[in-house]
Amino acid sequence: MDVLWMIPLLLLMIIPLLMCTSSTFVFYFKKFFYVAWMMVLALIAIPLCILKSGGRDIENMRIIRFMVRHVKYLLGLRFEVSGWEHLQTEGPYVVISNHQSSLDVLGLMEILPDRCTTIAKKELVYAGTVGLICWLGGIVFINRKKTSDAKSVMADAAKTMLDDQIRLWVFPEGTRNQNGDLLPFKKGAFHLAVQAQVPIIPVVFSSYSNFYLRKEKQFKSGVIRLKILPKIETKGMTSDDVSSLSDKSFDLMRAAFLDISDSITRSNGPVRH
């Protein structure tokens, strides 16, 4: 019994010691903490969402956004947001952003407009309490391995956007990417915007490589720049315009990514490719 009492005491002594001496320990500790804390937050949010909305409802994103906002402080992260005025657009639109890590959720919640939810891979729905809260928040799940299924879910989403005045956030790279650049864009987000005839608002996260390096097992404190770009209109466009719309969005976002990442790395060291 005496020995059992000593375990938490020992942990309380050892964890701060390891946090000061081992960057690898800090990496695993912060990652474990992030996932565990998000699961706990989701567990608390689930009954709140059910009580407020009675089930799956985009309005639940307000509760989720509120509950996630403090997590950046616990991980030593800070956001610098520019271009807020570009989100002051009435009605439905499609937000597109680059995707580096599950940490993107923190930036997403930092600027998430009202009545906005995301498109996500269907596997996320099985992520325990996080999966359930995503479902309650109205997240649209797609099967990336079956393009025809994904297309039909997104065609329905285009209709729902207009019927219910909803905004959708899509990660057009289609997967997480930390190669120091953007991956070529998939087309779904652009078909969605053209089908609904709504504007696209590009959002760019600066490179995380000055504080978070997965391969090198580093997770330091850091600043993330979030740049909201002016909207791109799609009125009058057809599916023939999707490729050029995607190329234009890619070029604008890549230029912004290199610009805001460069200005961070000039003061914090080089981007690691």
Ligand SMILES: CCCCC/C=C\C/C=C\CCCCCCCC(=O)SCCNC(=O)CCNC(=O)[C@H](O)C(C)(C)COP(=O)(O)OP(=O)(O)OC[C@H]1O[C@@H](n2cnc3c(N)ncnc32)[C@H](O)[C@@H]1OP(=O)(O)O
């Ligand atoms: C309180 C506590 C809370 C705790 C938890 C905290 C937060 C939880 C809440 C919120 C968190 C949300 C975070 C979620 C993040 C999840 C991120 C992801 O999951 S990213 C991965 C999933 N997303 C995507 O993949 C979107 C991007 N992908 C696409 O859009 C793709 O295009 C695709 C639709 C999946 C199809 O993929 P494919 O590989 O086949 O790609 P192509 O783009 O090359 O398309 C092939 C072909 O089809 C045409 N096409 C594509 N889409 C359409 C369409 N919608 N309609 C018609 N045609 C389409 C395309 O043009 C190509 O044809 P062609 O070559 O002739 O042009």
Ligand SMILES: CCCCCCCC/C=C\CCCCCCCC(=O)OC[C@@H](O)COP(=O)(O)O
């Ligand atoms: C039954 C228990 C299962 C536990 C699983 C834990 C799940 C994660 C929990 C908390 C993390 C914080 C919430 C984040 C949601 C972020 C989703 C995300 O970023 O998914 C990755 C996806 O975009 C692309 O995936 P791939 O890189 O293509 O693959």
